[in-house]
Amino acid sequence: MKIAVDAMGGDHGPAPNVEGAIQAAAELNVAVVLVGDEARLQAQLQRMGCRDPRITIRHAPQVVEMHESPAQVARKKRQSSVWIATELVKAGEAEAVISAGNTGAAMVAAFFVLELTKGVERPAIATMLPTLTGHAVMLDVGANVDCTANHLEQFALMGNEYAKHVLGKVNPRVGLLSIGEEDSKGNEVTKEAFKLLKASPINFIGNVEGRDVYSGEADVVVCDGFIGNVALKISEGVADTIKKLLLKEIGGSFLGRLAYPLIAAPLLKLKRKIDYAEFGGAPLLGVNGICMICHGRSSAKAIKNAIRRAKSLAESRMTDLIRQDIEESLGRHRQEAQHEASA
Amino acid sequence: MKIAVDAMGGDHGPAPNVEGAIQAAAELNVAVVLVGDEARLQAQLQRMGCRDPRITIRHAPQVVEMHESPAQVARKKRQSSVWIATELVKAGEAEAVISAGNTGAAMVAAFFVLELTKGVERPAIATMLPTLTGHAVMLDVGANVDCTANHLEQFALMGNEYAKHVLGKVNPRVGLLSIGEEDSKGNEVTKEAFKLLKASPINFIGNVEGRDVYSGEADVVVCDGFIGNVALKISEGVADTIKKLLLKEIGGSFLGRLAYPLIAAPLLKLKRKIDYAEFGGAPLLGVNGICMICHGRSSAKAIKNAIRRAKSLAESRMTDLIRQDIEESLGRHRQEAQHEASA
Numbered sequence: 001m002k003i004a005v006d007a008m009g010g011d012h013g014p015a016p017n018v019e020g021a022i023q024a025a026a027e028l029n030v031a032v033v034l035v036g037d038e039a040r041l042q043a044q045l046q047r048m049g050c051r052d053p054r055i056t057i058r059h060a061p062q063v064v065e066m067h068e069s070p071a072q073v074a075r076k077k078r079q080s081s082v083w084i085a086t087e088l089v090k091a092g093e094a095e096a097v098i099s100a101g102n103t104g105a106a107m108v109a110a111f112f113v114l115e116l117t118k119g120v121e122r123p124a125i126a127t128m129l130p131t132l133t134g135h136a137v138m139l140d141v142g143a144n145v146d147c148t149a150n151h152l153e154q155f156a157l158m159g160n161e162y163a164k165h166v167l168g169k170v171n172p173r174v175g176l177l178s179i180g181e182e183d184s185k186g187n188e189v190t191k192e193a194f195k196l197l198k199a200s201p202i203n204f205i206g207n208v209e210g211r212d213v214y215s216g217e218a219d220v221v222v223c224d225g226f227i228g229n230v231a232l233k234i235s236e237g238v239a240d241t242i243k244k245l246l247l248k249e250i251g252g253s254f255l256g257r258l259a260y261p262l263i264a265a266p267l268l269k270l271k272r273k274i275d276y277a278e279f280g281g282a283p284l285l286g287v288n289g290i291c292m293i294c295h296g297r298s299s300a301k302a303i304k305n306a307i308r309r310a311k312s313l314a315e316s317r318m319t320d321l322i323r324q325d326i327e328e329s330l331g332r333h334r335q336e337a338q339h340e341a342s343a
Numbered sequence: 344m345k346i347a348v349d350a351m352g353g354d355h356g357p358a359p360n361v362e363g364a365i366q367a368a369a370e371l372n373v374a375v376v377l378v379g380d381e382a383r384l385q386a387q388l389q390r391m392g393c394r395d396p397r398i399t400i401r402h403a404p405q406v407v408e409m410h411e412s413p414a415q416v417a418r419k420k421r422q423s424s425v426w427i428a429t430e431l432v433k434a435g436e437a438e439a440v441i442s443a444g445n446t447g448a449a450m451v452a453a454f455f456v457l458e459l460t461k462g463v464e465r466p467a468i469a470t471m472l473p474t475l476t477g478h479a480v481m482l483d484v485g486a487n488v489d490c491t492a493n494h495l496e497q498f499a500l501m502g503n504e505y506a507k508h509v510l511g512k513v514n515p516r517v518g519l520l521s522i523g524e525e526d527s528k529g530n531e532v533t534k535e536a537f538k539l540l541k542a543s544p545i546n547f548i549g550n551v552e553g554r555d556v557y558s559g560e561a562d563v564v565v566c567d568g569f570i571g572n573v574a575l576k577i578s579e580g581v582a583d584t585i586k587k588l589l590l591k592e593i594g595g596s597f598l599g600r601l602a603y604p605l606i607a608a609p610l611l612k613l614k615r616k617i618d619y620a621e622f623g624g625a626p627l628l629g630v631n632g633i634c635m636i637c638h639g640r641s642s643a644k645a646i647k648n649a650i651r652r653a654k655s656l657a658e659s660r661m662t663d664l665i666r667q668d669i670e671e672s673l674g675r676h677r678q679e680a681q682h683e684a685s686a
Contacts, residue, residue: 069527132584142522145530179485179572184412187488187569210576214584226530227573229522230566233553234574238581241475241557 001030001314003307004085004094008036008063009101011296017100018044020303025054027304030311033094035060035085060084066296070104074112082106086113089289096290096310098281100298106291107143107284114289117319119326122147123286124155124225125293126162127232131216137163137172138213140225141232143284147224149192152176153200156193157325158285159220160202165316166309167219175208175218177227182207189224197222199336200329280305283313285322290314344373344657346650347428347437351379351406352444354639360443361387363646368397370647373654376437378403378428403427409639413447417455425449429456432632439633439653441624443641449634450486450627457632460662462669465490466629467498467568468636469505470575474559480506480515481556481564484571486627492535495519495565496543499536500668501628502563503545508659509652510562518551518561520570525550532567540565542679543672623648626656628665633657 003024007017014036021032022045031054034041038059045055062080064073077083082101086109088094099106107123116123124140139159144151156174163172176194178186183194185207197204208218210231223231247264251257280302281292290313292306346367350360357379364375365388374397377384381402388398405423407416420426425444429452431437442449450466459466467483482502487494499517506515519537521529526537528550540547551561553574566574590607594600623645624635633656635649 130584132587145522177573179488179569179576190569210573210578211580211583213577214580223573226522226533227570230520230553230570231573231577233522234556234577235553235581237554237557238578239585240554241473242582242585244475 001311002033002094003030003310004033004035004058004088004097005303005307006036006082006085006097006099006101006106007034007041008060008081009099009106009296010294010298011066011100014041014044016298016300017303018050019048019300020298020307021055022048022050022052023300023304024307025052028308028311030054030307031056032307033058033085033088035088036063036081037061058084058088064102064105066102068102068105070108073102073105074108077105080105083109083113086110086289086291089291090114095314096292098292098294098303098306098310100281100294100296100303100306103142103293106293110284110287110289110291114287114291117286117288117323117326119323119330120154120158120286122151122154123284124158125228125282126159126285127228127282128166129213129221129235131214133216135167136213136216136219136221137166138177138221138223138228138231139285140223141228141282142225144224145226147189149189149196152189152193152222152224153196153329154286154326156197156200156202156204156220156222157329158322159222161318161321161325162283162285163220165313165318169219171203172219173205173217174202174220174222175205175212177210177213177221177223177231178207179209180207181209193222199332280309283309283318285318288319290318344654345376345437346373346653347376347378347401347431347440348646348650349379349425349428349440349442349444349449350377350384350400351403351424352442352449352639353637353641354409354443357383357387359641359643360646361393362391362643363641363650364398365391365393365395366643366647367650368395371651371654373397373650374399375650376401376428376431378431379406379424380404401427401431407445407448409445411445411448413451416445416448417451420448423448426452426456429453429632429634432634433457438657439635441635441637441646441649441653443624443637443639443646443649446485446636449636453627453630453632453634457630457634460629460631460666460669462666462673463497463501463629465494465497466627467501468571468625469502469628470571470625471509472556472564472578474557476559478510479556479559479562479564480509481520481566481571481574482628483566483568484575484625485568487567488569490532490567492532492539495532495536495567496539496672497629497669499540499543499545499547499563499565500672501665502565504661504664504668505626505628506563508656508661512562514546515562516548516560517545517563517565518548518555520553520556520564520566520574521550522552523550524552536565542675623652626652626661628661631662633661 060081126139281294284291403424469482624637627634
């Protein structure tokens with residue numbers, strides 16, 4: 001098993017990518033190909049005293065900056081580390097690609113190079129959220145901002161497969177993020193998606209409200225990428241605000257200062273859980289290959305965790321499972337259309 | 344100044360409404376007309392030993408239940424407490440209506456009885472959020488689920504007037520809730536709204552991300568009612584989860600148990616701040632009259648606070664200010680259309 005890492009991506013340059021790759025090779029028994037500026041990566045490996053033959057380098061002359069638009073990347077950056085790393089997956093030289101760089105660039109590379117899985121209309125980024133009872137999968141959290149009901153149905157199918165794998169549940173409870181539990185609540189798109197999901201073979205539990213996301217009522221929370229991204233960032237904002245306000249209140253008293261470490265540690269833990277970076281990256285589902293998107297601030301540990309997850313997704317043949325589900329779903333829709341036409 | 348209270352609305356029946364009205368009359372020098380079942384309200388007043396002549400009762404033979412749809416209410420519940428309370432505002436017998444009952448019923452009554460302010464296409468519920476530096480206004484948080492860019496522009500104008508009043512700021516910073524700070528980020532609707540807001544006379548600071556909502560970067564956060572409602576409820580969910588996880592961690596140690604009250608109190612305070620109920624209700628902006636929507640769980644104090652805010656909104660002639668702003672905005676749009684036509 002070989003994993004391609006966009007070694008130039010991320011806020012901290014090659015260091016955490018290289019270090020994460022070294023740790024992964026040692027602990028997870030995988031080969032890693034670091035894609036990027038050969039001289040810099042060679043120097044980084046030497047600095048870290050790495051002589052592991054499972055770590056190799058593939059030169060890429062270009063780097064995508066954080067501010068570059070996906071359109072620019074597709075036109076002018078096909079020699080960049082993220083693009084070439086993705087091409088290694090396409091060519092069968094690697095089983096997965098991992099990038100902590102520009103998210104739009106990783107998506108556009110996956111879209112053009114790996115291409116969409118047959119039948120998938122839009123890919124989706126699936127993240128893990130902490131809940132009171134464990135974890136839940138939320139998707140899409142940023143790949144698509146304007147979605148139709150059909151897109152949401154496909155996200156539900158893809159999230160269902162991912163949750164089976166990552167949460168180890170046989171029949172994950174899939175909920176649709178909306179503004180009330182009743183069937184009739186929601187906007188035009190979610191009301192239509194509700195009907196599609198009710199007719200699908202997954203374990204659809206209906207609408208879930210914002211406040212149920214963290215209580216653990218659903219294993220999979222389906223939404224469009226605009227809502228999902230706002231929801232994630234609002235969550236970060238609330239957690240951060242609570243932490244700051246609490247520490248302020250607590251810092252004002254002697255007893256409070258004694259208790260400080262007791263409170264700071266669990267808050268930090270929670271913040272890390274919410275931040276998908278720390279959780280080992282979020283896959284872009286719906287493309288022909290495993291593509292893990294990591295936060296720009298990813299540490300070496302986060303990169304190692306992303307490599308671990310990518311390996312296990314590749315081993316479970318996630319891409320094939322999703323293709324089968326989507327094909328079956330399209331088959332059902334065709335049958336329904338025929339029934340309606342002949343009725 | 345007389346305020347009409349839907350005395351039958353809310354999870355706890357007439358008690359908190361009546362008690363809140365008594366407190367308001369005593370502290371705020373307002374008259375309150377309690378609308379609902381005369382016998383029950385009379386009995387409640389007697390139980391509370393109220394002989395204040397500023398508290399009066401207006402009989403309403405019907406009550407709207409929490410599960411009833413707005414359409415049902417408009418067809419069959421025009422003799423309900425919330426409907427008749429709203430009619431008192433229309434007739435000039437009261438300056439504002441307050442309801443802790445079914446939100447959809449309060450909205451539909453305001454919509455049919457008070458009607459939309461001239462030029463306003465959709466009303467919006469504006470709530471107050473706590474931030475690291477004070478408070479911010481967010482709208483819409485649930486009146487409209489499918490909005491156009493023009494609706495968002497109107498929400499911005501209405502929120503701007505409300506923020507001037509409620510935050511006491513001369514030139515509130517107005518932000519558009521989106522998924523990135525750059526102009527180009529967002530969905531189709533927010534990208535179009537961005538252009539409209541940039542051309543408007545308000546202090547538009549551009550897109551704000553979810554995580555900026557609570558940091559206090561904007562005084563007014565504009566979004567559609569679907570996103571706003573999800574964002575509010577996600578916030579409640581995160582706050583609740585953090586509280587539960589923290590208390591669990593803390594309860595496990597002696598030092599932690601000592602610190603418990605230090606942490607529980609600020610958490611409760613924050614939760615109350617987020618919950619618009621406790622904050623004295625949220626106005627439905629864009630109708631011809633003051634309509635305050637309170638949470639079903641409202642306490643007497645919350646009802647009193649809602650009466651206080653309603654009084655101050657009525658005194659500031661909020662409805663007239665919003666009408667002027669919307670008229671000016673429509674005037675600008677007409678001029679632009681003429682320019683384009685003649686160009």
